[in-house]
Amino acid sequence: KNQVEQSPQSLIILEGKNCTLQCNYTVSPFSNLRWYKQDTGRGPVSLTIMTFSENTKSNGRYTATLDADTKQSSLHITASQLSDSASYICVVSARDGGATNKLIFGTGTLLAVQP
Amino acid sequence: GAGVSQSPRYKVAKRGQDVALRCDPISGHVSLFWYQQALGQGPEFLTYFQNEAQLDKSGLPSDRFFAERPEGSVSTLKIQRTQQEDSAVYLCASSFLPREGKSTDTQYFGPGTRLTVL
Numbered sequence: 386k387n388q389v390e391q392s393p394q395s396l397i398i399l400e401g402k403n404c405t406l407q408c409n410y411t412v413s414p415f416s417n418l419r420w421y422k423q424d425t426g427r428g429p430v431s432l433t434i435m436t437f438s439e440n441t442k443s444n445g446r447y448t449a450t451l452d453a454d455t456k457q458s459s460l461h462i463t464a465s466q467l468s469d470s471a472s473y474i475c476v477v478s479a480r481d482g483g484a485t486n487k488l489i490f491g492t493g494t495l496l497a498v499q500p
Numbered sequence: 501g502a503g504v505s506q507s508p509r510y511k512v513a514k515r516g517q518d519v520a521l522r523c524d525p526i527s528g529h530v531s532l533f534w535y536q537q538a539l540g541q542g543p544e545f546l547t548y549f550q551n552e553a554q555l556d557k558s559g560l561p562s563d564r565f566f567a568e569r570p571e572g573s574v575s576t577l578k579i580q581r582t583q584q585e586d587s588a589v590y591l592c593a594s595s596f597l598p599r600e601g602k603s604t605d606t607q608y609f610g611p612g613t614r615l616t617v618l
Binding site for chain 1: 504533535540541542543544545591593599606607608609610611612
């Protein structure tokens, strides 16, 4: 069964600190991996997307890594800000027949940045 | 331009009532997706439209759930005889290409409709 697991479930850090969120997946055949940020009461917003051949992708203070061999990804947030408080969802796209964009969502890591 | 919009943002229904949730995708987007997100969980796929054609409804949990996109733009998700387990946030997303197209095509999400069934 295709699954995406994330850790930790929740995390509290102080403003200005760095943090790393983890994602493990068992999705086959793999198409790509995305990290989404979901603010409370909002829909998810795409942060990064990586295909099989990419092992790192940055978007401002967000840096995602992908190890397709071990089926692991991480999202590193540098110099955290209060506005980074949100749920971060790892999403793996599977090839399903003709569909190349069938998304499988993790349960998310809830990040709280405190002043 | 405008993003994906959904209405209503909040809906409270008594058990057994029918509800209709609306999604206005980004203009020109071919693909439209509906997801169900339970509290503290990630979204789960419900159904997919390519223009007006519903090509995948494998995620719909029961025959009480029905979705349509008659003119290939606005979509409605209808839930008949609502049950308490239907309480969730219902997210709509759209993307420019068909799902069988470029795999890195981004899905843009609406804010969701929070359904509470009493």
